[in-house]
Amino acid sequence: MDIERLTLVDIKRLLDTGESSAQEITEAYLARIEAVEPHIHAFLTVTADEAREQARQADERRAKGENAPLLGVPLALKDVISTAGVRTTCGSRMLETYVPPFDATVVQRLREAGALFLGKTNTDEFAMGSSTENSAFGATRNPWDTTRVPGGSSGGSAAAVAAAEAPAALGTDTGGSVRQPAALCGVVGLKPTYGRVSRYGLIAYASSLDQIGPLTRTVADAALLLSVIAGHDPLDSTSGQRPVPDYVAALAQADVKGKRLGVVRDWLDTPGLHPGVREAVQTALATYESLGATLVDITLPHSEYGLPVYYLIAPAEASSNLARYDGVLYGHRASQTSDIWDLFAKSRGEGFGPEVKRRIMLGTYALSAGYYDQYYKKAQKVRTLIRRDFEQAFEQVDVVVGPTSPVPAFELGERTDDPIQMYLADIFTLTVNLAGLPGISIPCGFADGLPVGLQLIGRAWDETTLLQIAHVYEQATDWHTRTPSETNA
Template sequence: MSCTTPLPLNIDQLSATEIAHAVHAKELSATEVAKASLAAIEARDGKVQAFLELSAELALEAAHETDRRIAAGEDLGLLAGVPLALKDNLQLLGTHTTCASLMLKDYQSVYTASCVAQLLAEGATPVGKTNMDEFAFGSSSESSAYHPSYNPWDLQRVPGGSSGGSAAAVAAGEVPLALGSDTGGSIRQPASFCGVVGFKPSYGSVSRYGVVAFGSSLEQVGPLARTVADVALTMDALVHTGRDPFDATNRAVKPSFCAALDQPLEGLRIGIVPKLMELEGLSAECQQAVLLAQKQLEDQGAHIVPVDLPHISAAIAAYYVIGPCEAFSNLARFDGVRYGYQEADQKLFARQTALSRAHGFGKEARRRQLLGAYLLTSGVYDQYYYPAQQLRTLISQDYERAFERCDALLLPTVPRTAFRLGELEKPTEMYAADLFTVSSNIVGNGSISVPMGLGADSGMPVSVQFQGPVFADQRLMSLAQAIERSTNWAGTVAPQFAGKGGEL
């Protein structure tokens, strides 16, 4: 099927919402859009290296099916014809799922993750799997076993992590939409570094069935896109069918994210945490972004309310106890026997398993598993893991008290803009990138990062973050869209990639 009125546009000039509308209206065919996205990836990804695997055949099959349904007069989903990139820890039948690790180099998905299946049922076109930090351990995508990804705004800088490939693919205009996972900021931090919108829903909103586990009590799947409206549309698609019986932590969420976009801000109370703005390591341009967002919200009728989160400065310490402990438990299954990397010619099972894990996992994956193993040993457990869980309760109580005084919180997404590849050599320096994001994972509330523009010093994208009460995520959409309107950033593609290949 060909479009009735050809549109001489590049794929990066259309949002996911616009593509879905055009496909519904028969102005574009899903097949043409899929080919344009694949062409854009071919033209641009040699520099960005956002993808680990393309699924061109699957994409064209899905697009053809969408066009067939249009021709037959059948109902289409919310994301009809929208190209979709998937972080490589999300299972998709017909592709490899490597988690950017040698341990799973040849592993082929035997089923499709529930969240992915839901978007495909809504008409999305799966174009490929994106690069990431190995098993989601990192904040730069440099720990991938295959290659780093590069920030489309400056190819000498990282795109963030661990969903760095997904953020880079969106920022480079290769796709309008991607899925990532967020265990300590892994959607929001790369979204901020790459100048796109990234949303971590409240824990339990989106099914985790079919997501390779890192921290089971912390992680959540969410979308990255170039507009808030696209994020809202994707969330409505993700929660459309209600609770997934395959995930015991999943709960039914009303699909009303798009309806919340145009809600007025008059009378809303937006909390700020003054002591967070004074933390060492927060750059001047990230601090200024929050102050500018505060003014923009006030101009639209919101009220700014100072609140306190007494224990938030300890959130990163609690996270780097709980996270490695859960990672150690989840990754224990990778023994090189049932699947995954296997060291050959070893006669003893124990030695074979040890060597397979030693060579199959990269440095950061080994570091976090060893840390988790130590923290869970007898005697050490009581000194670290149990107090970290107690601290988790205290942080959750701090948030509950804060949300008695305000409707949402405004805070930085990251302490600084994207750093250069190889710049942060010490693990603790890398962990500090999660300073403002981990608390949302510990508590389980929703959080969205929205671009504010370019930093005056670095010239790189800078963002702010909104957090809301648990399962009050729709409210965050109206706040993020209010900022988006004020900045006129919606749909922005990194300049050096805008219009470079993928013409419709």
């Protein structure tokens, strides 16, 4: 069993044919986790006992002739997604001992589909960051080069998949936090349309932008996981009522002939774009052309304002969402306090790390009396312009294509002292969240020996076209089959 290349589709086949068992596959991943975790640190909690028990039950169910879409398939979950009875920290001292009393809807749906869980993956604190260095429990390292970051904030999930510690994982994407680490770790990362996947039980960062999405080895696996987790949830009033198409079946009809791919020239001319990333993306565009797609130059004139808009709106929402951590009902409580106000301020001051405090401060300022119109409302208006740019683009093209990240994986510590430098890591991804659109990052080559991601952006609710166009590229190339160990060997 070549665990490094095993996909969810492979695992399903091995289990369906009886070639392997859930217990054998789960043991292989647990052994792998034990072997590589000292170098990678993708996990905050490994639930080995629970995983073994779930695998045993899955094998029993299969022996009785039962089946389910993911019966006996092991997965990993980003540690901002609530798991009943399993500690969920958000990478924060604030929630170091927090044990949710309920499952997130996505976890419940995966359980109903038969999946089992290997553990909870590392994240920037409350999903705020682009390198996983903001975790209170130490950074995750990039499996391709352990002196470099895996990206973030879902860096633990991306690294776990890249290092074959899990065949797939869920992450969350508020400004690029699934797609950017997927790019930096050489795996597939999908951010669905806002509202496609329930956020119930996802511990909130910025509620108008947050969305849960899969990190996988292949586009087909992303389609499979999306088909399980997507759909309306009465517990999330922002989850969409639209029917969920059969994403897996749609891949069989995938074709790019006659499809129009929008290329944002300004993105490829961005001064900070790494030349190796530009070259890999241009080669991918040529591949699409040779497969029969038409490239169309487009402009997104307001995308250059995406970064300031995002860093006003997301912190504003965060400052409101994180007001709930007051040391009373759950989370860290300061010990030496004079009164209730002192308890609030000290508990928060001790429990939150620097980036979370920075965003709470920024958001509080943007929402405060006298500055609301100048910052928050202004940002919401420019958000409208960014959204309209995409709407106009999609009158001409089926998807927008470009780089996921301007650079391949950077070194640990390289950007931690300069917040704006760190924020620039998400310059191509965060407009997609502002517009609520689906986006995917797929491996498209290497720069300086490090993986490069190609980003495809689709129309709202049209994950099908996005997955199809990504799948065709993947079928025509072999970047997704590369593994870190063969490079390091």
